[in-house]
Amino acid sequence: MTGAGSGIAEAGKVLWVDAANGAAGDMLLAALLDAGADLARVRAALDGLAVEEVRLSLEEVRRHGFRAARVRVDVPDTGVHRRLADILGILDAGGLQAPVRAFAAEVFGRLAEAEGRVHGIPAAQVHFHEVGALDAITDVVACATALHDLDLLGRAGRVVAPVAVGSGVVTAAHGRIPVPAPAVLELLTAAGAPLAAHPGRLEMCTPTGAALLCELATGWGPPPACTPLAVGVGAGTADPATHANILRVLIGESSRNTERCASAALHRVDATIDDLDPRVWPDLLVGLRGIGALDAWCTPALTHKGRPAQVLSALVTTERLDLVCGYVFEQTTTLGVRVSDLTRRSLPRDQVRVTVGGFDVSVKRGILDGRIVTVQPEYDDVVEAARRSGRPISALIDEARALGGITKSRATANTSQLPSQVPCDAEADAETQEKPRRDNSGSRSDRANSRVRDNRPG
DSSP states (O other), X not given: OXXXXXXXXXXXXXXXXXXXXXXXXXXXXXXXXXXXXXXXXXXXXXXXXXSSOOEEEEEEEXXXXXXXXXXXXXXXXXXXXXXXXXXXXXXXXXXXXXXHHHHHHHHHHXXXXXXXXXXXXXXXXXXXXXXXXXXXXXXXXXXXXXXXXXTOSTTXXXXXXXXXXXXXXXXXTTEEEEESOHHHHHHHHHHTOOEEXXXXXXXXXXXXXXXXXXXXXXXXXXXXXXXXXXXXXXXXXXXXXXXXXXXXXXEEEEOOOSOSSEEEEEEEEEEEESSXXXXXXXXXXXXXXXXXXXXXXXXXXXXXXXXXXXXXXXXXXXXXXXXXXXXXXXXXXXXXXXXXXXXXXXXXXXXXXXXXXXXXXXXXXXXXXXXXXXXXXXXXXXXXXHHHHOOOHHHHHHHHHHHHTTSOGGGOXXXXXXXXXXXXXTTTOTTSOOOOOOOTTSOOOOGGGTOOTTTSOO
């Protein structure tokens, strides 16, 4: 997580989402429509889905004196249960534009994984129940369509402010559950999202809202440097006495920057350790990345009295510095850490999906002066494709690199123009954090367990 807006490689669209008062799918959708997205195109996208009839309307409301747009989503309670595979099938058959379909699929993958972790089951066994499933499909597909209509998918930079999640309890399908909902915390933690303190004692961020923010964010923080083009304000259903229940979006045009690479001020945390059980190291590095370190690694060293040791290093933002230092103290035997300031420069990058061995593989690409200079397939995707196709891993890597070098960015599932803020595989870029992976062959999130339309903020 880095400060947004530094080192955008070329002029282009940027989005900032102000979630300081929470987020829900319909709040984000209302804000995007208020900022200029075409309601007719959103409705047309929903009409193409093979689901029950959904009615979408837009109205103007007031929240603590502020004008805002509010979306009304009317969905029938049909009792239909859908798994993730069912929803992905609906998206595939819905005639959606490729970036819209890909974005929506990734959001549902995040939801299924988060609910799976909450309930202790594989994502493939998680259910989306009744109205919750159709409600989520509507929110996600509508938001993806609005983002695409505003030219905010693809290579646009998308920055999200710290997210308010609320507190207290809500009643859902499994009874009373704490706020923030467990799935919300799983989603935001996996994405390394910063939380904002807030006095509101209600559910301020829904699982669908959290999944949308985590998927669209290429960075977290204040508004990026840009020329503002449009502002949108979306209202939630509730109108609490404590705050204006609104979500804001700012759409801008980034200024052309003479820098060829993005620049970010970071910290490096080092500790030299010679007495840690070697079996601990792999899980320790995974844990550091899991709590928000942009990268973590070990370097062999020879210390006093000729003792072999490891120098543990972690690259972190200012916001995560104390958390990472505390984690090192708790999980290792060290009595001290060294903290140094540094500046990271990184290439603009995007991410495309190609088909090798009959299976989708995600490919990250580094861009310099408008040229693709590095092409790196996601290794786990390649391994899975090799396992299922019976072809050699090395052959599929070469094929994915060749295809990734010619695939156009506008067909990508998740691209970014803010390289210092894109979560990427640490094996491909030693200075970036791995973006959580999802198994899209599985099931769906039990969204109704975490979010009820009448109690949601949006």
